[in-house]
Amino acid sequence: xxxxxxxxxxxxxxxxxxxxxxxxxxxxxxxxxxxxxxxxxxxxxxxxxxxxxxxxxxxxxxxxxxxxxxxxxxxxxxxxxxxxxxxxxxxxxxxxxxxxxxxxxxxxxxxxxxxxxxxxxxx
Numbered sequence: 381x382x383x384x385x386x387x388x389x390x391x392x393x394x395x396x397x398x399x400x401x402x403x404x405x406x407x408x409x410x411x412x413x414x415x416x417x418x419x420x421x422x423x424x425x426x427x428x429x430x431x432x433x434x435x436x437x438x439x440x441x442x443x444x445x446x447x448x449x450x451x452x453x454x455x456x457x458x459x460x461x462x463x464x465x466x467x468x469x470x471x472x473x474x475x476x477x478x479x480x481x482x483x484x485x486x487x488x489x490x491x492x493x494x495x496x497x498x499x500x501x502x503x
Contacts, residue, residue: 383434384471386411390438391474398438399423402468403431409468420495424488427481429453432461434468439495442476445469446491451484458483476500 386400396416401423402409412433415422419439427433429450437444449461462480469478477498481491 383409383411383436383468386414387436387472389414390436391443399426399436401426401433401435403433404464404468409434409471420492421488424486424491427486429484429486432457432464434465436472436475437491437495442495442498442500443472443474444477444479444495444498445472445475446479446481446494448481448486449483450486 383402386402389395389397390400397414398417398419399415399422400411401413402411413426415426419437423435423437423446427448429452431450432453433448435446435448437446447462447465449458479494479498481494
């Protein structure tokens with residue numbers, strides 16, 4: 381699925397989708413999971429340690445772009461992931477903030493702490 385289309389669903393008040401998670405094979409980005417109604421907990425549960433995830437998240441009236449780099453991802457891919465986030469994040473305009481969930485901390489509590497600490501201005 382298309383990252384920009386998934387982001388549009390998150391931003392659409394009439395659509396129940398609250399989060400999306402995408403990965404890359406190095407050339408293309410594909411949405412691997414989406415959820416409705418479970419927000420932070422649903423997104424955290426969809427993350428895995430063997431990939432880098434480029435995510436969109438809606439919490440109330442705020443929208444976040446989230447990067448998560450799995451602990452089991454190879455060193456080269458782990459180092460490339462922060463640079464690879466530009467393409468999918470550019471396809472997600474109007475976010476309140478960009479968040480990076482620390483490697484190995486893919487819990488709902490860790491993600492909620494980032495959301496709670498995020499600035500409120502639009503990027």
